[in-house]
Amino acid sequence: MQTPKSKQPHSRDYEAKNLLVLEGLEAVRKRPAMYIGSTDTRGLMHCLWEIIDNAVDEALAGFGDRIEVVLDGDGSVFVADHARGIPVDTEPRTGLSGVEVVFTKLHAGGKFGNSSYNATGGLHGVGASVVNALSTRLDVEVDRGGATWSMSFRRGVPGVFDGDGPNAAFTPQSGLRKTGRVAKGVTGTRVRYWPDRQIFLADAELSLSHLHDRARQTSFLVPGLALDVADRRGDEPSRETFVHVGGITEFADFLAHDAPLTDVIRLQGHDAFVETVPMLDDSGAMTPTDVERDLDVDIAVRWGTGYDTTVKSFVNIIATPKGGTHVAGFERGLTRAFVKSLDGTRLLKAGEEIIKDDCMEGLTAVVTVRLAEPQFEGQTKEVLGTPPVQKLVTGIVERELAEFLTSTKAAVRPVARTLMEKVVNASRTRVQARAHKENQRRKNALASSALPPKLKDCRSTAVDGTELFIVEGDSALGTANVARNSEFQALLPIRGKILNVQKASVGDMLKNAECASIIQVVGAGSGRTFDLEAVRYGKIIFMADADADGAHIRTLLATLFFRYMRPLVEAGRIYSAVPPLHRFELINPKRGYEKYIYTYSDAEYQRKAAELTKRGQAFKDPQRYKGLGEMDADQLADTTMNPRHRTLRRLTVDDAAAAERVFEMLMGNDVGPRKEFIVEGAYALEADRIDA
Known part of the structure; x- marks a missing residue:
């Protein structure tokens, strides 16, 4: 029986004539x-x-x-x-x-x-x-x-x-x-x-x-x-x-997207190494020869207040997006410099350790080296492979950065200490976040004691459609607990005003009971370790009183989420509930009017009162709500919690850099810009709008 053509075995002939030699190009x-x-x-x-x-x-x-x-x-x-x-x-x-x-x-x-x-x-x-x-x-x-x-x-x-x-x-x-x-x-x-x-x-x-x-x-x-x-x-x-x-100093500033914690620091050095390479001798033969190579290292580093790391590396101006020995040397030297410098301070407690990720949090770096005939992996030159470069770059970075971190100069010393504090706080955050991540899983984690007992969770285990209300005060919690739809609405009460995390360190933030509870209930970690996929609820809603204190609480909550859980804000999953300020109770309401009418601002109140008076509709003296606790459950549900009737304001970030500047101005340590902002706003405020 003849073998089908597709199944014919390959020829066993394999001789020199079967070889194909490709000439030139x-x-x-x-x-x-x-x-x-x-x-x-x-x-x-x-x-x-x-x-x-x-x-x-x-x-x-x-x-x-x-x-x-x-x-x-x-x-x-x-x-x-x-x-x-x-x-x-x-x-x-x-x-x-x-x-x-x-x-x-x-x-x-x-x-x-x-x-x-x-x-x-x-x-x-x-x-x-x-x-x-x-x-x-x-x-x-x-x-x-x-x-x-x-x-x-x-x-x-x-x-x-x-x-x-x-x-x-x-x-x-x-x-x-x-x-x-x-x-x-x-x-x-x-x-x-x-x-x-x-x-x-x-x-x-x-x-x-x-x-x-x-x-x-x-x-x-x-x-x-x-x-x-x-x-x-x-x-x-x-x-x-x-x-x-401006060279790579200007490049580092261009690449950075967060507020600066330090100015751009240049780490520069020169060294040499011996490399054995094949060289043509006088007779045309290739002979292994020891050649001394010069290595110039020039690195620009800059730390910011954010968490993202950006490292661009180059060899003789050729980008190496996959790194190589020069980047490995930079990272090792960076870590060694911080470990060595922190040993001489009391910032690091017993048992705490610093790793590479802690040092690189908020770092923007441009790593450049220049040397003759570097060894690349392939013609696309994405990875530097010259082995001696790693050790030499490590030594230069460790020496130059340690000199900056341990400097006694008046202009440098406070900046260096702030930078070391950031690295130590990053280490503590990493440890805390790992513990949070291990203990917090989606709804099945509720079976453990990891979640705060004050959380009133919902029954649904699906992220889409579920809502977490962060509620100000225990009095409002009781009403909200009755008003909510427990199938998909969860409640987390907070006591008064949480910590201003813009001023506080990461360690202080994690020690704060209210901040820790919020991060724990959201369930996705914080800072660099934040995982948007692990968030336990589809919407996070701030629900505070419609007064100055309530506005302050919402601002503090917004600061916490923007600084430590920013992907939630960027994804448009953070909202602010809009409770009413006034309630009209109509006497024998005419057709087309409900018995109760709510208004959400003084201007809307004035318009509604004028409209009812003009139409001859009688009403009792309007009630002004001083807080969410003054509403009964039905009123809170109809006005603030029921998706069919409520109003929510979504918090968004169109320009992260601009938002960062606003948060720093309103909530940061520098009083001057905030005072100027308040004074300018005071001149624009009409005296009769002040609720006193």
């Missing part, structure tokens, strides 16, 4: 993802980074202070610099011009030794040649030696086009052409290429926002370098120039 076109990571938008952008980074490497070496990038409407990309220009003389081993070697030979360039570049982003000598191989057309012009030299390529093959664009007729031809003259001393390189749509996915496109982000980032890392980005695609061309002289 064929390997790049056969396996592009090996060189650029992918063939989607990410890979398309990586090609652009390779060309831009070559120009940036020249700026790093001290040549050229401007780079131009243009995304053109015909699908091409143009990059120009005003640096030294690619060498145009003949490379002796290949007999080709320097330009042709750079764009057609893998692992060829000026970055394998220390003669042309000390610290570069390009290392493997494949960047320009890979872009060339993956382009339907690439044109390069070099100004050098008083002349303009030109060369074109089609999918990596040198030649001549008889017109513009990638579809022009093409004749293969090796060699550099002299196409013009320039003033002596004028140098630079211009590259225009059309990505090959046979390689890249149909939906891959060049992202202007990503290009802007990369240009902005580079301008921070190379102070004084201007990157001019133009987009000529579409009907609305744009152009933007990025240049920053």
Whole structure:
């Protein structure tokens, strides 16, 4: 019986003739993802980074202070610099011009030794040649030696086009052409290429926002370098120039989104290490050779009042989003510096320990190192692998940061102590949060004694639709307990005004019984460990009296949630109940009127009284509620708790930075701005509106 074709066994022939040898740039076109990571938008952008980074490497070496990038409407990309220009003389081993070697030979360039570049982003000598191989057309012009030299390529093959664009007729031809003259001393390189749509996915496109982000980032890392980005695609061309002289100090400030606890601190140092690398000897053989490498470390750190951590790392201005030995060294040095500095204080109690996460809470850091020929994992250079870097960076960070933390300078000492207190409080919060998280699970946790006994929980175990009312005072609790729908409404009473957490430390907040109860009942932890998915209720509703004290209590509660449970606020799950201020009881109400009418402000009261009088509707002297406890259960349910009739105000955050400033002004330690705010408000207040 014949074996079906799909089931035919593979041939057992396996000889030298079966081997496929990919010559030159064929390997790049056969396996592009090996060189650029992918063939989607990410890979398309990586090609652009390779060309831009070559120009940036020249700026790093001290040549050229401007780079131009243009995304053109015909699908091409143009990059120009005003640096030294690619060498145009003949490379002796290949007999080709320097330009042709750079764009057609893998692992060829000026970055394998220390003669042309000390610290570069390009290392493997494949960047320009890979872009060339993956382009339907690439044109390069070099100004050098008083002349303009030109060369074109089609999918990596040198030649001549008889017109513009990638579809022009093409004749293969090796060699550099002299196409013009320039003033002596004028140098630079211009590259225009059309990505090959046979390689890249149909939906891959060049992202202007990503290009802007990369240009902005580079301008921070190379102070004084201007990157001019133009987009000529579409009907609305744009152009933007990025240049920053403040370096990574300015970069750290740009990345931070919370109020500063410290100014930006620069941790800088220089060291050297010996690395064994293969080197070409005089006979052309590769010989293991010990080479001394210089390492420059420059790190900008800044702590804020928030909890999020942002660390951006770079090697020779190339971003390493997955870190590497330099980031590992930074984190270890950071932790050691705090542990060493805290040993000389009484801030840390016996049995308490500091870990990396405590030190990095609220940290914004830009970690940069520069060294010759760093070892990256792959051509995409996302991870630095040079082993000696970790130990050297650890030593520099530990020394420089410990010097700051233990400084006796009058301007530095209080800031350093505040920073160390933040780290200690972060450690205590971590321990407390872990205990909370272990003890608090959704509704089945109610079976344990972890939840406060004063909580009046609801029967429903579904998050959606359940509500937690945080109620001011025991008197209101009794009425609210009768008024609520116990199927989905839970009650948590608080006694008076809770702690102002904007002024208090994390430790003090956790020691406060009311704050701890609220965090415990919400069930999702606090600060960095807050888990929105673990919240036990769909809505959190503040229910306080409609007077000045009630407003103060709502503000204190809002401060607690914004500072320690912010994702709940950002998710729009925090509300404030709106209880009525007045009640009209109508005498023999006319058709269309209920017996009781409620108003929620003095202005509404005045309008309603005038309306009833005008219509001839008699009513008893209106009752003004001084607190929630004055209502009976039916009144509280109808006006404040029943979803069909009540009014809720949702607390939202449109601008986190602005909200942070308002909370700090109203609730923080600095009295001056708050006094100014109150005085300005007093002049705007009408005297007859004061309820006295």
